[in-house]
Amino acid sequence: xxxxxxxxxxxxxxxxxxxxxxxxxxxxxxxxxxxxxxxxxxxxxxxxxxxxxxxxxxxxxxxxxxxxxxxxxxxxxxxxxxxxxxxxxxxxxxxxxxxxxxxxxxxxxxxxxxxxxxxxxxxxxxxxxxxxxxxxxxxxxxxxxxxxxxxxxxxxxxxxxxxxxxxxxxxxxxxxxxxxxxxxxxxxxxxxxxxxxxxxxxxxxxxxxxxxxxxxxxxxxxxxxxxxxxxxxxxxxxxxxxxxxxxxxxxxxxxxxxxxxxxxxxxxxxxxxxxxxxxxxxxxxxxxxxxxxxxxxxxxxxxxxxxxxxxxxxxxxxxxxxxxxxxxxxxxxxxxxxxxxxxxxxxxxxxxxxxxxxxxxxxxxxxxxxxxxxxxxxxxxxxxxxxxxxxxxxxxxxxxxxxxxxxxxxxxxxxx
Amino acid sequence: xxxxxxxxxxxxxxxxxxxxxxxxxxxxxxxxxxxxxxxxxxxxxxxxxxxxxxxxxxxxxxxxxxxxxxxxxxxxxxxxxxxxxxxxxxxxxxxxxxxxxxxxxxxxxxxxxxxxxxxxxxxxxxxxxxxxxxxxxxxxxxxxxxxxxxxxxxxxxxxxxxxxxxxxxxxxxxxxxxxxxxxxxxxxxxxxxxxxxxxxxxxxxxxxxxxxxxxxxxxxxxxxxxxxxxxxxxxxxxxxxxxxxxxxxxxxxxxxxxxxxxxxxxxxxxxxxxxxxxxxxxxxxxxxxxxxxxxxxxxxxxxxxxxxxxxxxxxxxxxxxxxxxxxxxxxxxxxxxxxxxxxxxxxxxxxxxxxxxxxxxxxxxxxxxxxxxxxxxxxxxxxxxxxxxxxxxxxxxxxxxxxxxxxxxxxxxxxx
Numbered sequence: 001x002x003x004x005x006x007x008x009x010x011x012x013x014x015x016x017x018x019x020x021x022x023x024x025x026x027x028x029x030x031x032x033x034x035x036x037x038x039x040x041x042x043x044x045x046x047x048x049x050x051x052x053x054x055x056x057x058x059x060x061x062x063x064x065x066x067x068x069x070x071x072x073x074x075x076x077x078x079x080x081x082x083x084x085x086x087x088x089x090x091x092x093x094x095x096x097x098x099x100x101x102x103x104x105x106x107x108x109x110x111x112x113x114x115x116x117x118x119x120x121x122x123x124x125x126x127x128x129x130x131x132x133x134x135x136x137x138x139x140x141x142x143x144x145x146x147x148x149x150x151x152x153x154x155x156x157x158x159x160x161x162x163x164x165x166x167x168x169x170x171x172x173x174x175x176x177x178x179x180x181x182x183x184x185x186x187x188x189x190x191x192x193x194x195x196x197x198x199x200x201x202x203x204x205x206x207x208x209x210x211x212x213x214x215x216x217x218x219x220x221x222x223x224x225x226x227x228x229x230x231x232x233x234x235x236x237x238x239x240x241x242x243x244x245x246x247x248x249x250x251x252x253x254x255x256x257x258x259x260x261x262x263x264x265x266x267x268x269x270x271x272x273x274x275x276x277x278x279x280x281x282x283x284x285x286x287x288x289x290x291x292x293x294x295x296x297x298x299x300x301x302x303x304x305x306x307x308x309x310x311x312x313x314x315x316x317x318x319x320x321x322x323x324x325x326x327x328x329x330x331x332x333x334x335x336x337x338x339x340x341x342x343x344x345x346x347x348x349x350x351x352x353x354x355x356x357x358x359x360x361x362x363x364x365x366x367x368x369x370x371x372x373x374x375x376x377x378x379x380x381x382x383x384x385x386x387x388x389x390x391x392x393x394x395x396x397x398x399x400x401x402x403x404x405x406x407x408x409x410x411x412x413x414x415x416x
Numbered sequence: 417x418x419x420x421x422x423x424x425x426x427x428x429x430x431x432x433x434x435x436x437x438x439x440x441x442x443x444x445x446x447x448x449x450x451x452x453x454x455x456x457x458x459x460x461x462x463x464x465x466x467x468x469x470x471x472x473x474x475x476x477x478x479x480x481x482x483x484x485x486x487x488x489x490x491x492x493x494x495x496x497x498x499x500x501x502x503x504x505x506x507x508x509x510x511x512x513x514x515x516x517x518x519x520x521x522x523x524x525x526x527x528x529x530x531x532x533x534x535x536x537x538x539x540x541x542x543x544x545x546x547x548x549x550x551x552x553x554x555x556x557x558x559x560x561x562x563x564x565x566x567x568x569x570x571x572x573x574x575x576x577x578x579x580x581x582x583x584x585x586x587x588x589x590x591x592x593x594x595x596x597x598x599x600x601x602x603x604x605x606x607x608x609x610x611x612x613x614x615x616x617x618x619x620x621x622x623x624x625x626x627x628x629x630x631x632x633x634x635x636x637x638x639x640x641x642x643x644x645x646x647x648x649x650x651x652x653x654x655x656x657x658x659x660x661x662x663x664x665x666x667x668x669x670x671x672x673x674x675x676x677x678x679x680x681x682x683x684x685x686x687x688x689x690x691x692x693x694x695x696x697x698x699x700x701x702x703x704x705x706x707x708x709x710x711x712x713x714x715x716x717x718x719x720x721x722x723x724x725x726x727x728x729x730x731x732x733x734x735x736x737x738x739x740x741x742x743x744x745x746x747x748x749x750x751x752x753x754x755x756x757x758x759x760x761x762x763x764x765x766x767x768x769x770x771x772x773x774x775x776x777x778x779x780x781x782x783x784x785x786x787x788x789x790x791x792x793x794x795x796x797x798x799x800x801x802x803x804x805x806x807x808x809x810x811x812x813x814x815x816x817x818x819x820x821x822x823x824x825x826x827x828x829x830x831x832x
């Protein structure tokens with residue numbers, strides 16, 4: 001009897017994480033002699049700990065194929081990081097119990113940096129606790145901050161969404177600038193790294209005056225306002241793309257304004273309204289602002305075809321590498337050439353991936369700190385190539401919701 | 417010599433107002449015996465008053481065709497309402513001077529309610545001031561609040577964008593709800609009418625627990641929180657779509673919280689963060705919020721095919737009706753049938769359009785005030801039918817920026 005596989009999604013979901021799930025499950029189904037059933041963890045690793053497994057063999061081939069064009073995490077995700085073996089041996093023992101009970105020999109974990117760490121810990125179970133399991137990490141994160149891989153599935157689609165949305169809104173402002181709005185501020189994700197904000201910088205190639213506020217560059221109010229003013233005086237309008245992670249020299253995020261509502265409660269807001277009001281107050285320009293939030297990472301309707309293809313390919317490669325007997329690795333995207341764009345699949349040892357954050361190179365940011373360099377554009381453009389529209393029906397995308405049938409539990413309950 | 421035509425865009429622009437411009441210009445070009453050059457007003461009616469005219473005959477057929485898939489106002493728009501003839505005769509005299517100087521006999525004005533009023537006033541120039549001009553209004557507004565016409569170009573595309581975006585983000589939240597975000601709040605446009613918010617209600621058909629906050633329904637905090645709590649207890653998560661026009665019983669918008677920043681300045685924010693924080697405080701649920709703002713009305717990448725087609729058809733009809741000798745009318749969309757969707761072009765006298773605001777029928781809102789009825793869905797679905805993707809190149813949409821060559825001025829300057 002072949003061993004079964006466990007697959008789970010972890011951390012913030014993306015427009016293409018299900019494409020990786022699709023790659024894992026479809027590839028596993030092609031090897032029934034070597035892989036039995038793929039069990040998915042309901043809500044990520046929590047599903048493994050609580051023995052809440054989903055029997056993906058109950059899903060039709062059509063529904064599994066539809067994962068490729070469905071955003072979000074089809075099996076549920078979680079934010080839960082396993083402690084080290086020394087700190088919480090109980091959880092590892094439980095994982096082994098669950099794996100044993102369901103005859104699981106393969107562990108595929110689909111997530112970002114924290115998840116790579118969890119996957120790395122699971123990959124050590126063989127050696128440290130004598131339980132044979134092959135653990136392969138499938139990269140995923142809109143933050144694009146995993147090391148070694150050229151880029152992370154999820155990022156290309158967010159980058160495309162932000163670049164296109166910023167372009168469209170900038171065209172709008174350009175139309176209105178004569179008598180109305182002159183400033184458009186778009187807030188984007190990226191608490192630590194400015195990868196997503198950088199994508200907004202691509203619109204400069206389309207003649208749009210744009211100022212980027214990166215988390216990598218300490219916010220300098222006077223220089224920023226001078227830059228906005230210069231752009232408005234030249235172009236009559238200006239677009240600002242601000243990362244949620246943009247902060248003052250003392251480390252405070254722009255969004256933390258110490259504001260209080262009528263009842264004296266601290267008021268949470270975004271960086272975008274703060275920046276917009278700052279401009280209004282200093283320069284008097286009429287503004288509009290938007291906060292894209294989840295819209296950006298869920299926007300499967302505007303996914304990058306390159307991103308979808310890579311997400312699928314990495315899921316597929318994870319299974320193939322497992323079948324080659326590998327453990328404790330993450331398949332990666334290797335860039336062979338930017339123009340024309342060529343890439344292949346490589347691999348990285350999880351020991352070098354776990355807990356390593358890849359920051360944006362400073363040579364991707366222009367000297368003034370407000371734009372992106374040609375090197376950055378050369379990096380970004382290939383990642384947003386191609387469109388991969390989901391099927392539509394009755395005006396709406398036809399996204400799949402799986403049956404997610406639970407596997408019968410064999411063990412006593414476990415408190416996490 | 418045939419008379420020339422004047423075309424201008426007015427008020428907030430949309431994803432499809434340029435499709436109407438395309439319809440006007442392409443149709444006029446097919447009748448060189450009856451219409452000379454189409455002059456566009458740079459920045460709307462201001463271009464007429466200041467004699468800042470754009471010679472659209474300088475644009476290639478390809479570039480004019482590309483207007484059909486380009487969002488925003490290609491010639492610039494403005495927020496400027498002509499006063500009545502009695503109040504500001506000087507402006508009307510100036511318009512006549514400009515029209516005379518450039519031999520303009522047709523006036524096509526592309527806008528919403530205020531613009532229809534301006535167009536109506538121009539249409540009376542023949543009668544009141546003895547200057548022969550045919551004025552036809554081309555409807556446009558994401559607010560969907562023009563009377564007589566079944567719907568307004570621009571609305572269908574916003575509705576599609578909001579429904580799709582809310583669905584995608586809700587899938588995201590559903591994935592995360594176990595250990596993280598349970599509430600997603602999306603703020604949409606619509607200061608007076610809840611048409612756009614209503615579009616968010618379509619996601620209930622896809623199994624999403626959604627609460628809509630309409631401007632038509634006075635905000636009741638306790639009932640709202642109870643509704644959210646009930647949905648989270650049943651589904652584990654909840655999406656809230658809040659109109660920017662949602663207000664308290666005393667008329668104050670939710671967004672007006674009387675907050676002050678560290679310097680004591682009034683802080684403007686959105687309704688979304690107010691609603692999200694309110695839920696957090698009362699119920700403790702983790703939230704995310706987004707404010708779509710211009711992204712929603714500029715999102716040509718996700719335009720409704722029905723909307724694009726109607727925008728073009730109404731521009732075309734405006735020219736055809738002018739050639740039939742008509743004045744002071746607005747071509748309209750007449751719904752023949754919802755399923756299958758069939759529509760035709762009708763017409764309305766501007767006297768019945770100007771300054772009349774069409775509100776959303778109360779029978780479109782469910783009794784509890786938080787959702788939309790089947791009648792509303794039957795109204796909305798046809799308007800979001802079909803996709804009409806712009807061409808993409810190098811990962812980005814290929815939107816056109818026209819040359820916008822100025823016509824030589826013949827008159828002295830005019831102060832507006």
